[in-house]
Amino acid sequence: MGKPLKRHPALVPLSQDHHFGLLLVWKIRKGLKKELDTDRILKYIDYYYSEHLEPHFQLEERHIFSFLGRNDLMRKEVEKQHAHLRELIEELYKEQEEVNELLEKFAGDLEAHIRFEERKLFQHMQVELKEDELLEMQEIVDRIHEKTTEKWQDQFWAN
Template sequence: MGKPLKRHPALIPLSQDHHFGLLLGWKIRRGIKKEVEKDRIVKYLDYYVSSHLEPHFQLEERFIFSFLAKNDLMRKEAEQQHVDLRNSVDRILSGSENAFADLEQFAEALDAHIRFEERKLFQHMQVELTEEDLAELESRVKRIHEKIKENWKDQFWEN
């Protein structure tokens, strides 16, 4: 495999969000490993998804993916992964009987999704989009994107 492309400035804020998404997965797995009560982890998941993950998904779906054709295979894959992740969260929040297994599966799926976007989708976009498209994308992201600032007191993942 060749040398990775340098990340275009338009995509850097999304990559920064992805860092926090990877931390979400780590926190879930850490909580499970420490045998933290399921409800504490689920409440944090609910907070994080509604405050940060869902707005991130909406930004991508409404303003980022639209730079690719509707039938672009990478775009379709990313959109399907969003659907699958939302369904996983809905299952957990609705009181899944296998909450710990579902939380672990969600964390793994989120990690895989982030790796897909970082390693494949964003590289694809940087190759496929024109400089004008990338400049417009950067302008949109600057206007719309909000940095993640967590406001959660119960840090169950800590020692």
């Protein structure tokens, strides 16, 4: 694979969201490593998912992925990943016995998903889409996207 493309401005806010998603992964792993009460981690995930991750998924699914054809393999893969991550969130709140393993799985799968979007999907979109489509996408993102701001008191991941 050649040199990565410079990120189109339409995708920059989504990449910034991905940075915070990777921080979520780090926080989960930090909490697990410190052997903290998993309820603290789960409460944070619940907050982060409802305030940031699900709105990000919806923005992508409703407004970004639609620029790719329904049968585009990258689109199908990323939509499948979103569904899988949502299922893991549901499992986290049902499962009581193997919660540490599920937390680690969720963290690993979320990290892999973000890397997929950053390294493959966004590159694919920048190559496949015309500049006017990317500019239209940029207008939508500028209008709808909200920057991630943390409003959480229990910083269990801190030393």
